[in-house]
Amino acid sequence: GAGVSQTPSNKVTEKGKYVELRCDPISGHTALYWYRQSLGQGPEFLIYFQGTGAADDSGLPNDRFFAVRPEGSVSTLKIQRTERGDSAVYLCASSSRGGLSNEQFFGPGTRLTVL
Amino acid sequence: SQKIEQNSEALNIQEGKTATLTCNYTNYSPAYLQWYRQDPGRGPVFLLLIRENEKEKRKERLKVTFDTTLKQSLFHITASQPADSATYLCALPFYGNNRLAFGKGNQVVVIP
Numbered sequence: 519g520a521g522v523s524q525t526p527s528n529k530v531t532e533k534g535k536y537v538e539l540r541c542d543p544i545s546g547h548t549a550l551y552w553y554r555q556s557l558g559q560g561p562e563f564l565i566y567f568q569g570t571g572a573a574d575d576s577g578l579p580n581d582r583f584f585a586v587r588p589e590g591s592v593s594t595l596k597i598q599r600t601e602r603g604d605s606a607v608y609l610c611a612s613s614s615r616g617g618l619s620n621e622q623f624f625g626p627g628t629r630l631t632v633l
Numbered sequence: 634s635q636k637i638e639q640n641s642e643a644l645n646i647q648e649g650k651t652a653t654l655t656c657n658y659t660n661y662s663p664a665y666l667q668w669y670r671q672d673p674g675r676g677p678v679f680l681l682l683i684r685e686n687e688k689e690k691r692k693e694r695l696k697v698t699f700d701t702t703l704k705q706s707l708f709h710i711t712a713s714q715p716a717d718s719a720t721y722l723c724a725l726p727f728y729g730n731n732r733l734a735f736g737k738g739n740q741v742v743v744i745p
Binding site: 558560561562563576 | 676734
């Protein structure tokens with residue numbers, strides 16, 4: 519069955535460039551989460567969408583990071599003026615509704631490398 | 634500060650034995666706790682959720698306990714198989730249940 523998909527699977531960019539990472543959640547899932555995972559660490563929360571609105575963006579590290587979900591399905595994470603410290607795997611997850619007692623389904627992630 | 638601690642050393646275990654992993658937390662009062670499995674190059678996969686009023690939860694060969702007094706959860710894989718080799722993550726909700734905080738994960742290697 520169709521799970522959460524993320525594109526691209528790998529992205530290599532140069533310091534200072536702009537990147538967009540895309541997440542296609544499971545159809546019908548209203549809740550969508552973005553996480554960042556560095557090597558040897560667990561996923562770190564970035565932002566949570568309920569429908570089209572960002573219900574909690576307090577995990578975004580600074581104003582270079584922004585995410586949208588205009589139609590309540592696909593989401594795009596945007597990073598401006600990338601820095602080497604942004605290199606990580608960016609994970610997207612969706613669940614059938616909000617509230618963390620509901621199972622989250624994760625995508626395979628986008629590995630971002632900033633040179 | 635809030636912490637979730639999992640053993641950073643990999644657990645090497647013989648096939649057929651029981652693997653036991655520990656998740657300790659401080660400065661949290663979670664209503665529930667989740668365990669995930671993560672394979673290299675893949676996203677985490679949800680395994681089990683245990684609520685604060687549940688002492689134990691089972692799913693096939695997996696068993697999870699949750700002790701809110703000790704602030705600890707134990708994760709057991711019974712009759713372990715090489716296919717169980719992976720990293721296992723515990724996760725807790727915080728900040729009004731919108732944020733899921735993960736531990737670093739604990740790698741399990743099952744030796745045939």
